[in-house]
Amino acid sequence: MAASVPIGKTIYCGTFAHCRSLSELDICAKGAIGVDEAGVIAFIEREVEEIEDVIKKYDGWNDAEVLQSGESGFFFPGFIDTHTHASQHPNTGLFGKTTLLSWLETYTFPMESSLSSLSKAATVYSNFVSRTLSHGTTTCAYYATIHVPTTNLLADICLKRGQRALVGRVCMNMMSPEYYRDASVSDAVKDSKASIDYIRSIDPSGDIVKPIITPRFAPSCTAECLAGLGQLAKETGTSIQTHISENKPEVQLVRELFPESKSYTDVYDTAGLLTPKTILAHAVHLSAEEVQTLKQSGTKISHCPASNTALTSGCAPVRQLLDVGLTVGLGTDVSGGFSPSILEECRQAIWVSRFVAMNTADDAKLSTEEVLYLATRGGAQVVGLDGKVGGFDVGMEWDAQHICLGAVKEGGEQEGRFAGNVDLFGFETAEDRVNKWVYSGDDRNTKSVWVRGRLVHRR
Ligand SMILES: Nc1nc2[nH]cnc2c(=O)[nH]1
Numbered sequence: 204m205a206a207s208v209p210i211g212k213t214i215y216c217g218t219f220a221h222c223r224s225l226s227e228l229d230i231c232a233k234g235a236i237g238v239d240e241a242g243v244i245a246f247i248e249r250e251v252e253e254i255e256d257v258i259k260k261y262d263g264w265n266d267a268e269v270l271q272s273g274e275s276g277f278f279f280p281g282f283i284d285t286h287t288h289a290s291q292h293p294n295t296g297l298f299g300k301t302t303l304l305s306w307l308e309t310y311t312f313p314m315e316s317s318l319s320s321l322s323k324a325a326t327v328y329s330n331f332v333s334r335t336l337s338h339g340t341t342t343c344a345y346y347a348t349i350h351v352p353t354t355n356l357l358a359d360i361c362l363k364r365g366q367r368a369l370v371g372r373v374c375m376n377m378m379s380p381e382y383y384r385d386a387s388v389s390d391a392v393k394d395s396k397a398s399i400d401y402i403r404s405i406d407p408s409g410d411i412v413k414p415i416i417t418p419r420f421a422p423s424c425t426a427e428c429l430a431g432l433g434q435l436a437k438e439t440g441t442s443i444q445t446h447i448s449e450n451k452p453e454v455q456l457v458r459e460l461f462p463e464s465k466s467y468t469d470v471y472d473t474a475g476l477l478t479p480k481t482i483l484a485h486a487v488h489l490s491a492e493e494v495q496t497l498k499q500s501g502t503k504i505s506h507c508p509a510s511n512t513a514l515t516s517g518c519a520p521v522r523q524l525l526d527v528g529l530t531v532g533l534g535t536d537v538s539g540g541f542s543p544s545i546l547e548e549c550r551q552a553i554w555v556s557r558f559v560a561m562n563t564a565d566d567a568k569l570s571t572e573e574v575l576y577l578a579t580r581g582g583a584q585v586v587g588l589d590g591k592v593g594g595f596d597v598g599m600e601w602d603a604q605h606i607c608l609g610a611v612k613e614g615g616e617q618e619g620r621f622a623g624n625v626d627l628f629g630f631e632t633a634e635d636r637v638n639k640w641v642y643s644g645d646d647r648n649t650k651s652v653w654v655r656g657r658l659v660h661r662r
Pocket residue numbers: 288303307311419420446449510536539
């Protein structure tokens with residue numbers, strides 16, 4: 204679906220839910236949200252008895268299309284995936300008993316290197332963008348590969364499909380296989396710049412796709428390469444994404460490779476890579492001092508719980524990171540993570556926080572409201588779209604998903620054609636419905652998805 208398809212005014216009626224803050228999930232059962240031709244929320248009404256009264260109240264909304272959430276449905280902000288690898292999608296579910304460094308060698312580098320092929324990349328990237336959209340992901344921070352043409356192709360696909368994306372050409376000039384590495388620092392910087400220029404040329408406003416500078420992680424890049432990319436980010440005002448402190452052998456490796464640095468965080472700090480537009484994935488094994496450095500630099504964190512469990516990397520101390528005031532979002536980290544779904548990541552974040560709680564204190568536990576916040580407003584802060592997407596407020600853009608759950612009829616069958624795992628028996632409160640969705644929902648429950656008011660997925 205092209206991003207340029209014109210839209211008319213639309214009023215979304217019925218139940219909507221969104222996170223106001225980390226602890227407050229706002230659910231409105233009799234709502235009406237007016238979205239204008241630009242995809243911007245023009246008004247929000249609560250306690251609506253008759254939609255006609257709303258239409259009368261606002262000039263110029265007579266011809267608006269009215270879309271109902273339905274009895275067992277609700278509108279929810281689109282999910283924001285703050286860290287994933289489109290180029291690893293064919294490997295989803297393939298990790299065996301490997302851990303990070305052996306997994307990279309065994310599965311990841313061979314697959315990524317094969318995406319030099321434009322035809323293979325077209326298939327993999329189109330499929331992955333469809334997949335993430337179908338799970339309600341309206342914004343995604345993507346890693347591609349080292350190849351400029353196919354990285355640019357990923358940006359083309361996101362723009363065409365209308366999914367907001369940060370698209371990164373991966374840089375790696377050290378400890379990488381001969382068959383898959385940047386030949387030199389100048390190549391890494393030049394190719395990154397070429398991809399930045401291309402992505403800015405196809406979407407000069409950056410409303411849908413933006414480039415993001417992407418050093419793979421410290422062990423893949425020399426200090427000179429990291430510094431060159433830090434300089435490039437400064438000169439071009441581009442966002443940055445990389446990995447940090449994912450597993451203990453990796454942290455030890457960074458100590459050995461960068462003996463002059465105080466810590467893993469210091470390696471990035473020295474290179475000028477810690478900025479308010481930097482997204483660091485994982486942050487599992489940081490010291491208190493490193494956390495302070497990240498906080499002071501305004502760096503953002505992507506929590507990737509499914510990946511951290513799959514690769515036995517560790518349990519990120521999310522409550523501590525939040526308490527210090529770091530901004531945290533959720534990332535699927537495919538294919539370290541085994542699912543393209545941020546809803547799945549919400550569950551995984553809840554589970555991991557319970558394992559942390561079992562080993563530390565009960566307040567480590569994350570609630571449903573908290574993970575949904577990380578998946579939406581928190582994620583928006585991480586990717587630099589704070590105040591624009593991630594919630595339903597007047598002036599924000601309509602990046603949203605229509606969730607439909609399965610009402611059970613007398614006799615036991617689910618009503619309608621949106622069969623899924625969630626059964627509603629009629630006694631559930633609005634909060635119960637959201638909880639049931641978080642714990643047992645999936646893409647079968649995601650009926651429609653919009654970005655800036657444009658329909659980008661329908662089931
Ligand atoms: N999870 C994950 N961690 C990494 N560290 C360096 N590269 C990767 C990657 O592709 N995935």
